[in-house]
Amino acid sequence: MAELPLKDPAPADDAADTEPRPGRIRKPIGWSMIVIAVLVAVCVVLVWRRDGAHGVTEILFSDLELFGGILPRVLAGCLLGAFIAEILPHEKVSRALGPNSGLKGLLIGTAFGAILPGGPFTVYPVAAALLTVGADFGAAIAMVVSWTLIGYGRAIVWELPIMGTDFTLWRIVISLPLPILAGALGRFVYLRIYPKGAPP
Amino acid sequence: MSALIVDIILWGSVAALGLMAWQRGRPVLVSSVREGTLDFINIVPRIALGVIGAGYIAAVIPSEMITGWLGPDSGWLGVLMATVAGAATPGGPVIGFSLGAVAMKAGAGPPQVIAYVTAWALFAFQRLILWEIPFMPARFVWFRAAVSLPFPFVAAAIAMAIGKP
Numbered sequence: 001m002a003e004l005p006l007k008d009p010a011p012a013d014d015a016a017d018t019e020p021r022p023g024r025i026r027k028p029i030g031w032s033m034i035v036i037a038v039l040v041a042v043c044v045v046l047v048w049r050r051d052g053a054h055g056v057t058e059i060l061f062s063d064l065e066l067f068g069g070i071l072p073r074v075l076a077g078c079l080l081g082a083f084i085a086e087i088l089p090h091e092k093v094s095r096a097l098g099p100n101s102g103l104k105g106l107l108i109g110t111a112f113g114a115i116l117p118g119g120p121f122t123v124y125p126v127a128a129a130l131l132t133v134g135a136d137f138g139a140a141i142a143m144v145v146s147w148t149l150i151g152y153g154r155a156i157v158w159e160l161p162i163m164g165t166d167f168t169l170w171r172i173v174i175s176l177p178l179p180i181l182a183g184a185l186g187r188f189v190y191l192r193i194y195p196k197g198a199p200p
Numbered sequence: 201m202s203a204l205i206v207d208i209i210l211w212g213s214v215a216a217l218g219l220m221a222w223q224r225g226r227p228v229l230v231s232s233v234r235e236g237t238l239d240f241i242n243i244v245p246r247i248a249l250g251v252i253g254a255g256y257i258a259a260v261i262p263s264e265m266i267t268g269w270l271g272p273d274s275g276w277l278g279v280l281m282a283t284v285a286g287a288a289t290p291g292g293p294v295i296g297f298s299l300g301a302v303a304m305k306a307g308a309g310p311p312q313v314i315a316y317v318t319a320w321a322l323f324a325f326q327r328l329i330l331w332e333i334p335f336m337p338a339r340f341v342w343f344r345a346a347v348s349l350p351f352p353f354v355a356a357a358i359a360m361a362i363g364k365p
Contacts, residue, residue, distance in 0.1 A: 087217060
């Protein structure tokens with residue numbers, strides 16, 4: 001796993017593009033992944049001590065099956081993000097969703113997150129693509145939070161049948177202002193932490 | 201069935217956007233397909249670690265612990281416990297909502313369950329590890345999680361104020 005792309009795979013390509021795109025985040029394995037790997041290693045040992053090697057392989061095989069099942073969707077999400085980054089005019093995105101887009105930008109981010117079809121395999125690549133073409137953290141936060149809290153997909157498929165209509169509807173009503181508040185808080189804090197813009 | 205619909209919508213959107221890219225000229229389509237594929241190749245090892253890792257972490261956290269934390273009607277301490285429980289809940293939406301329903305039946309108050317579901321939606325470690333961290337810049341993920349911290353409490357407060365659900 002650690003042997004995989006330790007280098008940005010396409011530094012030359014970016015220069016060759018007719019329209020150079022802003023630095024796409026293709027980081028090597030970062031600290032977050034190292035922390036997760038350590039946590040996972042500890043949990044593997046705990047499972048092994050509790051259930052033996054059999055328990056470890058059982059989880060491994062069921063997770064590998066799950067992994068194979070979601071790979072095509074991950075590919076679709078990545079393509080979606082790449083197309084969006086390529087098609088959307090950057091000036092328009094930064095005007096509509098950038099740091100100076102005000103409440104309107106947060107509302108657009110919220111609406112976008114609420115109507116976006118698909119699952120995590122679409123929302124995160126698309127949010128990452130919007131960040132690279134000029135959206136600020138505030139609008140992206142509004143979008144991601146809106147997708148998790150008021151996105152209809154999960155509510156219809158899972159929440160309605162399990163939690164009931166009454167609970168689901170009231171929970172969504174209560175959640176309506178939260179993405180905007182989260183985006184506004186994000187923008188407010190971001191400006192105070194990075195007053196001169198994002199560090200490289 | 202619903203998985204099929206999701207796949208149709210997903211690949212339909214990919215095809216539609218691909219068509220739009222192609223209308224801008226072949227090089228645009230080729231370069232964005234290449235970008236997307238490179239992103240995919242770069243993300244696969246991280247997703248692999250996320251999927252396989254989350255399975256082991258989930259196996260270590262027993263569900264009874266989660267419902268125990270939610271407890272019966274317990275005021276703001278209950279909201280705090282529910283928030284922690286939501287973030288610690290392993291598994292996908294079925295488990296998250298089912299545990300919420302179980303807690304509700306066991307006598308947990310609606311504001312606590314609202315806080316639980318909200319916290320689960322915002323911080324469930326499995327989604328963070330499996331999806332958000334691989335796809336988004338790490339700084340964004342931590343920043344997003346940090347500014348989201350008050351919101352399970354805000355949601356519970358609104359639920360208490362309006363007396364619903």
